[in-house]
Amino acid sequence: MYRWVDENGKVHYSDEPKEGTNAEQVQLKPNSSIQLSPPPSAADTATTETPAQPVEYKIAIVSPENQATIRENNGNFSVQVEVEPKLDSSLKMALSLNGNTYSVPQRTNLFRLVNIDRGEHKLSVRIIDQNGKVLASSQETTVYLHRASMLGGG
Template sequence: MRLLTLISLLLLSLLAQATVYKWVDKDGKVHYSDEPHPNAEIVELKEKTLNQITLPLVSADSNDSQVIEQIKYQVVITSPAEEETVRDNNGDFQVTATVTPEIKSQYLMALKLDGKTIGQPQIGGTFKLSNIDRGEHTIVVDAMTQNGKVFASSSPRKIFLHQAAMTPAPKKQPRSN
């Protein structure tokens, strides 16, 4: 049974090779088809018709750092807005930043909250913060090369984190006379 299936697949693949016909219509348009038409000629296709593109090798060497230093990049914090009040009882919020103009090579971004680096530098500009104390905070995002050299920083962004009181205020007791 397997042998019969194999033979039928081989024969089917030989029949699947179609002939390509080319002809020009009365308006001068060139047409191609797998069905013969009057005044059509057979097109011989080369066996190895492949589109091959060779890309130059990209290496992460010091040239990337030199190219980055030549261009004036800008880091912009897109969220939260300047002097925005973030309301979260758990102290969780997200910071988003972008680098312009767009950089083709990989780079890292680091978040500083009140002058202290939070976490490790990462690829991408979305930072999720959790368990941050309430109050006023200053955020700065740095863009850096793979070897840790900062090539652009955002302007400091002031935000306010608001957390509702965990314990309710004591109720006033009525006075008795």
């Protein structure tokens, strides 16, 4: 191996001396070579990833309690829901009142019902994805709404 410095002060190495320079022979130490291996291919680096397991959501109506009696003359009351784990940003919840979707699906866990008729009502909540697929449903909760009647004897 030969080494020389050019007129700009740059050091060069070669396996043959360059004419017109004061190249000096350099002795390499044994085992000072560098072994380079080619970069790994995409097939080598690809790991066999298992598909992501779907999240199992748990949803429950926490208020009002099942079989609760609600006394509210204007027919307004709230339904509070608990979800585990926290909903993914693409998911929403839909409230059903007596088997029919009550309002637009939402991300918040508090539903406000307005001017509901007196009597027995069945409530449930579903977690739905952006395509409307149901991922989880709550147990059905039955409530009894009492409203004062203007009709009365007397």
